[in-house]
Amino acid sequence: AHIVVLPGDGIGPEVASSGVAVLRQVAQRFGHAFAFDEHAIGGDAIDRFGDPLPPATREALLACDAVLLGAVGGPKWSDPSASVRPEQGLLAMRKLLGVFANVRPLKLHPRTAALSPLKPERTKDVDLVFVRELTGGIYFGAKTRDADGATDECRYSVAEVERVVRHAFDLARSRKRKLTSVDKANVLETSRLWRSVATRVAADYPDVELEHQLVDSMAMHLLTRPADYDVIVTENMFGDILTDEASVLAGSLGLSPSASVGGPGAGIYEPIHGSAPDIAGQSLANPLGTILSVAMLLRHSLGLQAEAEAVEAAVGQVLTHGNLTRDLGGTATTHAVTRAVIDALQ
Amino acid sequence: AHIVVLPGDGIGPEVASSGVAVLRQVAQRFGHAFAFDEHAIGGDAIDRFGDPLPPATREALLACDAVLLGAVGGPKWSDPSASVRPEQGLLAMRKLLGVFANVRPLKLHPRTAALSPLKPERTKDVDLVFVRELTGGIYFGAKTRDADGATDECRYSVAEVERVVRHAFDLARSRKRKLTSVDKANVLETSRLWRSVATRVAADYPDVELEHQLVDSMAMHLLTRPADYDVIVTENMFGDILTDEASVLAGSLGLSPSASVGGPGAGIYEPIHGSAPDIAGQSLANPLGTILSVAMLLRHSLGLQAEAEAVEAAVGQVLTHGNLTRDLGGTATTHAVTRAVIDALQ
Numbered sequence: 001a002h003i004v005v006l007p008g009d010g011i012g013p014e015v016a017s018s019g020v021a022v023l024r025q026v027a028q029r030f031g032h033a034f035a036f037d038e039h040a041i042g043g044d045a046i047d048r049f050g051d052p053l054p055p056a057t058r059e060a061l062l063a064c065d066a067v068l069l070g071a072v073g074g075p076k077w078s079d080p081s082a083s084v085r086p087e088q089g090l091l092a093m094r095k096l097l098g099v100f101a102n103v104r105p106l107k108l109h110p111r112t113a114a115l116s117p118l119k120p121e122r123t124k125d126v127d128l129v130f131v132r133e134l135t136g137g138i139y140f141g142a143k144t145r146d147a148d149g150a151t152d153e154c155r156y157s158v159a160e161v162e163r164v165v166r167h168a169f170d171l172a173r174s175r176k177r178k179l180t181s182v183d184k185a186n187v188l189e190t191s192r193l194w195r196s197v198a199t200r201v202a203a204d205y206p207d208v209e210l211e212h213q214l215v216d217s218m219a220m221h222l223l224t225r226p227a228d229y230d231v232i233v234t235e236n237m238f239g240d241i242l243t244d245e246a247s248v249l250a251g252s253l254g255l256s257p258s259a260s261v262g263g264p265g266a267g268i269y270e271p272i273h274g275s276a277p278d279i280a281g282q283s284l285a286n287p288l289g290t291i292l293s294v295a296m297l298l299r300h301s302l303g304l305q306a307e308a309e310a311v312e313a314a315v316g317q318v319l320t321h322g323n324l325t326r327d328l329g330g331t332a333t334t335h336a337v338t339r340a341v342i343d344a345l346q
Numbered sequence: 347a348h349i350v351v352l353p354g355d356g357i358g359p360e361v362a363s364s365g366v367a368v369l370r371q372v373a374q375r376f377g378h379a380f381a382f383d384e385h386a387i388g389g390d391a392i393d394r395f396g397d398p399l400p401p402a403t404r405e406a407l408l409a410c411d412a413v414l415l416g417a418v419g420g421p422k423w424s425d426p427s428a429s430v431r432p433e434q435g436l437l438a439m440r441k442l443l444g445v446f447a448n449v450r451p452l453k454l455h456p457r458t459a460a461l462s463p464l465k466p467e468r469t470k471d472v473d474l475v476f477v478r479e480l481t482g483g484i485y486f487g488a489k490t491r492d493a494d495g496a497t498d499e500c501r502y503s504v505a506e507v508e509r510v511v512r513h514a515f516d517l518a519r520s521r522k523r524k525l526t527s528v529d530k531a532n533v534l535e536t537s538r539l540w541r542s543v544a545t546r547v548a549a550d551y552p553d554v555e556l557e558h559q560l561v562d563s564m565a566m567h568l569l570t571r572p573a574d575y576d577v578i579v580t581e582n583m584f585g586d587i588l589t590d591e592a593s594v595l596a597g598s599l600g601l602s603p604s605a606s607v608g609g610p611g612a613g614i615y616e617p618i619h620g621s622a623p624d625i626a627g628q629s630l631a632n633p634l635g636t637i638l639s640v641a642m643l644l645r646h647s648l649g650l651q652a653e654a655e656a657v658e659a660a661v662g663q664v665l666t667h668g669n670l671t672r673d674l675g676g677t678a679t680t681h682a683v684t685r686a687v688i689d690a691l692q
């Protein structure tokens with residue numbers, strides 16, 4: 001399998017190299033051949049090529065089986081009025097690969113649950129997955145600016161809604177068979193479309209229970225009764241806000257993986273944390289979010305179920321018994337935690 | 347002063363009548379004459395007049411000094427594809443009165459802080475106010491629907507952004523002099539406009555510290571370090587989500603007031619909770635959110651500072667010593683809690 005590695009900015013290179021080290025160990029233990037191909041994205045790509053997604057990166061993305069991404073962005077390139085910005089690389093890559101479904105599981109490990117800002121009785125039994133639409137909506141609609149003001153258009157086609165909703169129904173079917181679709185149908189036309197498509201598709205999934213939630217209520221229920229949810233599907237902008245809100249429940253952003261899938265080609269796998277430039281280069285970053293993203297890569301893009309489970313079990317062992325990084329209250333370096341996972345994978 | 351009372355749906359009539367009772371007591375104690383004029387809105391108005399904001403209500407709104415609103419909506423009218431919906435009355439009223447600034451203070455009372463899903467060390471010292479833009483953005487932009495899909499346009503003019511940002515700066519100046527402006531400037535053109543206007547206006551407020559936050563980060567920081575914020579200003583849709591998320595921190599929605607102000611005429615005052623049809627008509631609703639909204643009405647629309655403080659002090663006493671409603675762990679009825687506040691106001 002060909003894997004494109006995009007280290008990116010800040011702590012991105014450190015956690016990406018942890019992910020690669022774990023993949024090498026998986027290849028050795030299970031007898032696979034993985035080829036790694038490193039390319040530039042984000043601020044690093046702007047600095048080196050003046051382009052947050054250079055042609056060589058685009059070419060490699062279109063030819064590979066999966067993408068492992070570190071993190072993108074940082075204060076150095078963060079002026080929102082700059083004509084070239086790191087996150088444009090991210091958005092262009094999502095569109096290029098057509099990865100319309102951003103999948104973010106949220107599950108709490110007992111040792112890290114204590115770090116959650118929520119009381120333990122609220123986070124008990126939380127085991128949910130967000131499916132965020134990733135290539136449509138207001139992110140990619142027409143934008144205008146004139147002396148008087150500015151506009152952003154939010155557009156969804158029936159087909160765009162249907163494919164991501166089906167993805168979520170399929171996922172719910174493999175889990176607790178409960179799907180929550182989030183919209184703002186009392187105000188937005190795109191949300192009324194969303195709701196009507198979700199309701200129609202539900203007829204094909206009589207074994208899955210579909211519920212509709214307004215986005216403002218969802219923002220509350222995520223905090224008051226998160227354990228009641230299984231799969232949550234929503235559009236791009238709402239998903240951006242709600243997935244970040246939900247990620248806080250886990251106690252540390254450092255542990256959470258994500259997958260962006262659904263396109264004809266490669267999926268993109270990355271930790272949900274940012275580039276954390278303040279701790280870059282010091283081996284302080286938590287590699288576990290990236291390593292759990294590697295497990296998702298093995299499962300979803302390479303179809304290697306046993307390998308994915310082995311990685312998750314190794315992370316589970318380290319979480320239970322190991323010395324963790326600073327964000328989880330430990331004193332271990334990025335290297336040491338990565339090494340511990342690799343040892344547990346022997 | 348002429349006050350229009352809009353009881354609305356569900357528990358709306360019960361809490362609105364609590365608010366009126368408190369206003370009558372204020373009038374008596376401080377020697378004012380308040381005239382109350384009750385009108386229909388929402389589902390109740392649809393049932394009686396086929397219109398969620400009937401002409402008689404519109405006329406009264408344009409002629410009064412302040413509006414006290416109960417709550418609007420309920421499952422009976424909640425089909426999002428229905429051609430007439432209760433919340434249309436709310437949106438039309440906001441536009442009619444031009445109330446572009448929705449103000450929501452968030453402060454925890456020691457007795458109710460225990461009910462928060464957040465750990466007490468996180469909510470300690472929280473004392474913030476949201477200013478949500480209320481008459482622009484994607485809520486009021488052009489909407490289209492065709493066989494292929496749907497669109498919603500988000501538009502902001504420079505003037506719309508500037509007036510609400512100035513409102514927030516003025517408020518910050520009267521508090522801890524810290525303003526956080528929330529946008530998605532790394533993706534949206536309206537957000538880049540928002541950020542540039544906020545930055546320009548900041549020059550007129552050298553004594554206020556302005557910080558910009560991306561909406562997804564804000565959704566996290568509200569949970570991890572809410573005590574770090576003073577005044578938070580944002581556009582309509584982001585404000586809808588973030589204010590509801592933040593309201594959960596208080597432990598009960600029943601306690602939180604809101605004011606919608608800034609227009610040439612009356613301001614609208616209402617509790618943030620919904621119409622809660624499941625407990626309607628049973629004297630179970632918490633009237634304190636409405637009563638604290640009455641305090642905001644006295645202060646902002648009638649300029650009665652001492653009266654507002656007297657109401658807040660009375661609520662404080664009841665919160666500290668009284669039997670509270672069920673949502674706050676007590677056994678008192680809506681009537682009993684209202685009576686306790688009125689007694690404390692003698």
Ligand SMILES: CC(C)[C@H](C(=O)O)[C@@H](O)C(=O)O
Pocket residue numbers: 087090091240532533562
């Ligand atoms: C960097 C930004 C464009 C991006 C988004 O909003 O999609 C990020 O917040 C994310 O969630 O991956």
Ligand SMILES: CC(C)[C@H](C(=O)O)[C@@H](O)C(=O)O
Pocket residue numbers: 186187216433436437586
């Ligand atoms: C009912 C709905 C239209 C309304 C809104 O989204 O503004 C409500 O959620 C609110 O926040 O007052």
